[in-house]
Structure formats: structure tokens, C-alpha cells
Amino acid sequence: MNFDNKVVIVTGAARGLGQEYARQFARLGARVVACDLRDCSDTLAAVEDEGAKGLALNTDVTSAESTKEMAAAAVDAFGGIDILVNNAALYGSLTFAPFDKLDESEWDSTMDVNVKGVWQCCKAVVPSMREREGGAIVNISSLAATYGMPNGLHYTASKAAVIGITRGLAREIGRFNIRVNTVAPNVVNTDATSEVFGEKRDKIVEVTLSQQAVRKPLETEDIVGTVLFLSSDMSKLTTGQTLMVDGGTVML
Numbered sequence: 001m002n003f004d005n006k007v008v009i010v011t012g013a014a015r016g017l018g019q020e021y022a023r024q025f026a027r028l029g030a031r032v033v034a035c036d037l038r039d040c041s042d043t044l045a046a047v048e049d050e051g052a053k054g055l056a057l058n059t060d061v062t063s064a065e066s067t068k069e070m071a072a073a074a075v076d077a078f079g080g081i082d083i084l085v086n087n088a089a090l091y092g093s094l095t096f097a098p099f100d101k102l103d104e105s106e107w108d109s110t111m112d113v114n115v116k117g118v119w120q121c122c123k124a125v126v127p128s129m130r131e132r133e134g135g136a137i138v139n140i141s142s143l144a145a146t147y148g149m150p151n152g153l154h155y156t157a158s159k160a161a162v163i164g165i166t167r168g169l170a171r172e173i174g175r176f177n178i179r180v181n182t183v184a185p186n187v188v189n190t191d192a193t194s195e196v197f198g199e200k201r202d203k204i205v206e207v208t209l210s211q212q213a214v215r216k217p218l219e220t221e222d223i224v225g226t227v228l229f230l231s232s233d234m235s236k237l238t239t240g241q242t243l244m245v246d247g248g249t250v251m252l
């Protein structure tokens with residue numbers, strides 16, 4: 001697989017999984033635009049360490065204006081956009097609680113970032129992908145959406161909506177040779193996961209593993225290959241799909 005001359009935007013790329021996607025796209029020759037509300041300079045350094053060109057942007061995925069600026073900056077710097085990874089989300093900072101105890105403003109912000117943010121970014125990049133007569137969008141959902149995570153209904157609902165966006169948009173823009181797919185990981189060992197589960201983390205990982213067919217804990221590098229595959233021409237007739245990376249917990 002190689003991404004020579006491809007231009008990739010990764011949202012939520014300042015740390016965790018997004019940073020790892022950015023690094024691995026760079027390793028395979030892509031020019032990488034790393035976007036986040038947080039500072040992406042570490043990610044840009046990682047991209048440049050791989051010998052690739054990159055750009056670090058301060059982007060709010062919920063904002064039409066900010067995502068338009070993101071797309072314009074990518075086009076200005078690198079001539080167009082081929083791939084978008086919609087990875088930005090509220091996850092680590094969320095309060096997980098029974099459905100009737102969730103905070104209403106947190107429900108709204110989760111939908112704003114995890115659902116509307118995906119839509120805004122897709123709207124921003126599709127014009128350039130159409131100009132280039134093709135593209136690939138990979139949306140990041142979660143096992144929560146397919147398994148039904150208890151005590152996280154806002155997060156679960158938002159990640160199920162990501163699968164809906166994937167299917168609807170794949171049908172709408174397939175005729176422009178733009179593919180839209182979803183990757184849905186199980187619990188991955190990231191800073192955000194430690195923030196979510198706190199001192200219960202080891203117990204949660206143990207329970208999670210007991211439900212996996214392949215009983216290995218997921219690390220960031222375990223998710224990357226599936227994202228790269230769905231971004232590459234190797235999957236050129238795969239669209240509207242959701243690929244689980246969950247050690248065989250949910251089998252679709």
C-alpha cells in the first residue's frame with residue numbers, strides 16, 4: 001500500500017489514534033493535514049520525522065467556517081484533498097452515567113462534535129474530491145454503536161449516527177467515485193480510554209477481553225491497518241461498510 005502524492009486530512013490528530021493515523025499515512029508517502037482543537041505540532045513533527053510534508057491546523061469540526069478553512073488550507077498547501085479520516089470526537093472528556101442521569105448539555109455537545117462534526121468535514125472536503133474525480137472518507141465509529149455500550153447513551157447514539165452518515169453519504173456520492181466507510185474499534189489503549197475509565201480501567205479491559213474471540217488488548221497500531229486499507233485503492237469497490245476492529249466481539 002502506498003499513498004504517494006495523496007493528500008490526507010486527519011481530524012482529532014493531536015494525540016491518540018488520530019496522531020497514529022497521521023504518522024502511518026506519512027510513513028506511506030502521504031501529505032498529511034493534522035487538525036484538532038488541540039495543538040497538533042507534535043503530530044506535525046511525527047509526520048516530518050517520516051520524511052513527509054504536513055500541515056498542523058487548529059480546526060473546530062463543529063464549525064462550517066472552520067472546516068471550510070481546513071479544506072482551503074489543504075488545497076492551498078497541497079493542491080487538493082484525496083482522503084478524510086473523521087476521527088475527532090468527544091470521548092475521553094465525557095461523563096459516562098445511566099441514561100437518565102446524563103447531562104443534557106453534554107448530550108448536545110456529543111452530538112455536535114461526533115455527529116455534526118462528521119457532516120461538516122464531509123461537506124468541506126467533497127468539492128475538492130469531486131474536482132479530483134475521486135476520494136475516500138473513513139469515519140471512526142465505535143464498538144459502542146454495534147454492541148450497545150451501557151452507561152454511555154450519548155456516545156453510543158452519536159457513534160451509531162456515524163454509521164448512518166456513512167451509509168447515506170456513500171449512496172449519495174458514490175457516483176463521484178468517492179467512497180465512505182466506517183471503522184469501529186473496541187476499547188483501545190489510549191490516553192482518552194484511561195481518562196474515561198480511571199481506576200476501573202484494568203477491570204474494564206479484562207471484561208472486554210473476555211468477550212473477544214482473539215483475546216489480545218487493542219493498541220493504537222492495531223486500528224491503523226484497517227483505516228489505511230479503507231483509504232486506499234485496495235478497497236476501491238468497498239463503500240458504505242462498517243469494519244469492526246474488536247478482536248471478534250461483534251460479528252456483522
Ligand SMILES: NC(=O)c1ccc[n+]([C@@H]2O[C@H](COP(=O)([O-])OP(=O)(O)OC[C@H]3O[C@@H](n4cnc5c(N)ncnc54)[C@H](O)[C@@H]3O)[C@@H](O)[C@H]2O)c1
Nearest residue numbers: 012016017036037060061087088089091142187188190192
Ligand atoms: N480509544 C478507544 O478505545 C476508542 C474506541 C472506539 C472508538 N474510538 C474513537 O476513536 C477516535 C479517537 O479516540 P482517542 O482514544 O484517540 O481519543 P482522543 O480524545 O485522544 O482523540 C479525539 C481528539 O478529537 C479532538 N476533538 C474533540 N473535539 C474536537 C473538535 N470540536 N474539533 C476538532 N477536534 C476535536 C480532541 O481534542 C482529541 O485530540 C474517537 O472518534 C473515538 O470516539 C476510540
